[in-house]
Amino acid sequence: MDYKTVSLSDQVFEHLESNILSGKYQRGEIITELQLCSELGVSRTPIREALRRLFQEHLIEDTPRGTMVLGITPKDFEDMSEIRLRIEDLAVRGFIKNSDADSLKALNEAVDFQEFYLARGDIDQLKALDGRFHEIIYAGCGSMILRDTLSPLHKKIQQYRRNALRTPDRASHSVREHREILQAIQAKDADLAAERIKQHIRNAMARGLTDGEEA
Numbered sequence: 001m002d003y004k005t006v007s008l009s010d011q012v013f014e015h016l017e018s019n020i021l022s023g024k025y026q027r028g029e030i031i032t033e034l035q036l037c038s039e040l041g042v043s044r045t046p047i048r049e050a051l052r053r054l055f056q057e058h059l060i061e062d063t064p065r066g067t068m069v070l071g072i073t074p075k076d077f078e079d080m081s082e083i084r085l086r087i088e089d090l091a092v093r094g095f096i097k098n099s100d101a102d103s104l105k106a107l108n109e110a111v112d113f114q115e116f117y118l119a120r121g122d123i124d125q126l127k128a129l130d131g132r133f134h135e136i137i138y139a140g141c142g143s144m145i146l147r148d149t150l151s152p153l154h155k156k157i158q159q160y161r162r163n164a165l166r167t168p169d170r171a172s173h174s175v176r177e178h179r180e181i182l183q184a185i186q187a188k189d190a191d192l193a194a195e196r197i198k199q200h201i202r203n204a205m206a207r208g209l210t211d212g213e214e215a
Contacts, residue, residue: 013050023159027071077160080153081205089194094141103140114175160208
């Protein structure tokens with residue numbers, strides 16, 4: 001097996017997936033192997049492998065006009081948020097039960113840094129730290145099944161997460177909600193933490209679906 005080719009294919013896939021999930025490639029846009037080879041400076045082999053995986057992820061589809069970007073639709077976002085509403089409270093309960101001092105410290109630092117970057121209006125850093133906050137909970141919840149279910153969902157909605165942080169008001173609400181979830185976790189109040197994380201998801205859903213207006 002040519003591990004270098006596998007590695008390159010993975011890199012190409014991650015690059016294209018990121019461009020789709022971030023909205024750089026818009027829904028309905030046609031992409032071609034030739035265009036992608038030129039853009040990334042690679043041969044067709046890793047491009048074809050990456051496109052095959054993107055088809056499997058339902059992020060692109062074949063049309064009479066060519067390969068079309070599907071991305072994550074508002075309906076997809078709603079469906080993924082509904083799944084999170086039903087199981088992310090299990091993750092936060094598991095985190096309270098199973099997490100160690102290092103995980104709690106990392107979660108606190110993620111919120112501290114969010115507040116730091118909120119004051120500077122750095123949306124990119126806020127989005128990255130939003131991801132880190134939830135990933136720490138998933139990783140420390142004690143369930144690989146929950147982690148493997150929730151992590152891909154949270155990754156796939158990144159364009160909507162960015163929209164939820166688009167304005168200072170939205171970003172402020174989100175960071176405050178993270179702080180409140182953290183406080184409930186530190187108090188080991190599982191019921192309160194579960195309710196706060198569900199309300200956070202509901203609010204993020206509303207903010208993510210509102211474009212250009214205050215949520």
